[in-house]
Amino acid sequence: MQPIDALICPRWIVRVEPKVHAEEGLALAINGGRILEVLPVAEAERRFAPAARHDRPNHVLMPGLVNAHCHAPMTLMRGLADDMPLEQWLRERIWPAESRWMGPELVADGTRLAVAEMLAGGITCFSDMYFYPDVVGEVAAEAGMRAVLGMIALDLPTAWAADADEYLRKGLELHDRLRSEPLLTAAFAPHAPYTVKDATLNRIRLLADELEVPIHMHVHETAAEVAEAVALTGRRPLRRLEALGLVTPALIGVHATQLEPAEIDMLANAGASVVHCPRSNLKLASGMCPVAALQKAGVNVALGTDGAASNNRLDLWAEMQTAALVGKFVASDATAVAATEALAMATINGARALNLADEIGSLVRGKAADVICVDLSGVEHQPLLDPLSELVYAASRHDVTDVWVAGEHLITRREAVRLDLPAITAAAGRWGQRLRGTTE
Numbered sequence: 001m002q003p004i005d006a007l008i009c010p011r012w013i014v015r016v017e018p019k020v021h022a023e024e025g026l027a028l029a030i031n032g033g034r035i036l037e038v039l040p041v042a043e044a045e046r047r048f049a050p051a052a053r054h055d056r057p058n059h060v061l062m063p064g065l066v067n068a069h070c071h072a073p074m075t076l077m078r079g080l081a082d083d084m085p086l087e088q089w090l091r092e093r094i095w096p097a098e099s100r101w102m103g104p105e106l107v108a109d110g111t112r113l114a115v116a117e118m119l120a121g122g123i124t125c126f127s128d129m130y131f132y133p134d135v136v137g138e139v140a141a142e143a144g145m146r147a148v149l150g151m152i153a154l155d156l157p158t159a160w161a162a163d164a165d166e167y168l169r170k171g172l173e174l175h176d177r178l179r180s181e182p183l184l185t186a187a188f189a190p191h192a193p194y195t196v197k198d199a200t201l202n203r204i205r206l207l208a209d210e211l212e213v214p215i216h217m218h219v220h221e222t223a224a225e226v227a228e229a230v231a232l233t234g235r236r237p238l239r240r241l242e243a244l245g246l247v248t249p250a251l252i253g254v255h256a257t258q259l260e261p262a263e264i265d266m267l268a269n270a271g272a273s274v275v276h277c278p279r280s281n282l283k284l285a286s287g288m289c290p291v292a293a294l295q296k297a298g299v300n301v302a303l304g305t306d307g308a309a310s311n312n313r314l315d316l317w318a319e320m321q322t323a324a325l326v327g328k329f330v331a332s333d334a335t336a337v338a339a340t341e342a343l344a345m346a347t348i349n350g351a352r353a354l355n356l357a358d359e360i361g362s363l364v365r366g367k368a369a370d371v372i373c374v375d376l377s378g379v380e381h382q383p384l385l386d387p388l389s390e391l392v393y394a395a396s397r398h399d400v401t402d403v404w405v406a407g408e409h410l411i412t413r414r415e416a417v418r419l420d421l422p423a424i425t426a427a428a429g430r431w432g433q434r435l436r437g438t439t440e
């Protein structure tokens with residue numbers, strides 16, 4: 001018998017690749033942080049001597065969820081400014097609070113809070129865009145969570161950097177340091193077309209080509225943003241990005257609520273990805289991403305929570321449900337954004353957007369063991385005719401019982417083993433009072 005680290009025996013396994021469907025009678029063998037094999041339970045028992053065996057008889061085992069767009073430190077601003085449009089929300093509440101308190105302490109405590117919430121809800125990887133991405137990375141590494149750190153860039157001074165040169169220099173230093181971090185990678189994160197100049201975007205494109213990293217950017221979040229760009233430059237922002245050579249397989253365009261048919265074709269032909277953040281878009285009344293049309297054209301669409309200040313939860317189950325429901329509404333088609341598609345958006349599509357599809361997003365031999373168990377024994381899941389339907393239309397993050405990242409069992413029967421939750425909650429409480437004081 002071959003000694004291995006762990007064997008998980010659930011009721012169902014959803015591998016996601018090559019197909020999104022639920023299979024019974026299978027076990028997942030983990031060794032050295034990686035998926036060794038998905039195989040029949042009886043065969044696993046014959047062949048393997050696991051150091052730990054985890055029986056989860058009422059559960060689905062599936063890939064960990066990938067949150068493809070987040071501003072983790074902003075979790076401290078949850079509830080700071082509700083029920084106002086994006087422009088007013090940013091100018092009157094978020095930017096004043098940030099400019100007063102921005103620094104590594106806010107970023108560290110905010111990211112700890114975000115990581116605690118995301119891991120408990122089955123998110124094993126997040127792609128972040130915020131200041132002090134080095135600190136975001138330190139906190140993710142300390143928690144054992146996978147992250148794609150945004151090398152943020154703006155043509156505006158902040159506490160993190162004075163100008164584009166300094167943003168890019170600090171981003172590249174971070175990129176170089178990550179070579180020794182197994183769970184962390186980097187992506188360029190120019191904030192948005194309206195905050196980053198052509199010269200900076202040109203440099204980012206050249207560097208992204210050279211380093212082979214994605215470019216993670218808010219694009220066409222609101223109709224006002226597009227109208228303003230047209231008034232100023234005569235062009236829609238996506239056309240400007242295309243002219244700059246930024247619309248490529250490396251582009252991760254976030255939101256994309258305003259797309260003309262020709263722009264959908266442009267994204268499809270380029271092989272670019274879109275990150276759909278439906279709850280943030282709904283809350284800020286920004287508009288809605290035409291997911292079904294993008295999928296029909298062949299665009300890779302992933303899911304993101306955006307920051308907790310505009311959501312107000314870092315909950316990919318809520319995003320999956322909303323994406324499926326609103327996707328049908330937007331397309332006037334009940335067959336649009338089916339459960340299988342929503343599940344792929346939250347897993348493998350996120351991995352593809354982040355250039356991590358060889359590593360995560362599906363239960364395939366050799367990939368990292370980033371996996372979760374979801375308990376479907378509750379009355380709200382009965383009579384349990386179709387586990388995939390339960391996962392997308394009825395499940396919540398509270399159904400997640402176990403989370404592994406790179407084979408490490410980080411959430412065990414709903415207990416977070418590496419996080420100091422009382423300390424995280426206390427720090428969040430102190431920051432909440434300070435941030436509220438700034439905006440009143």
Ligand SMILES: [Zn+2]
Pocket residue numbers: 069070071218254306307
């Ligand atoms: Zn965002």
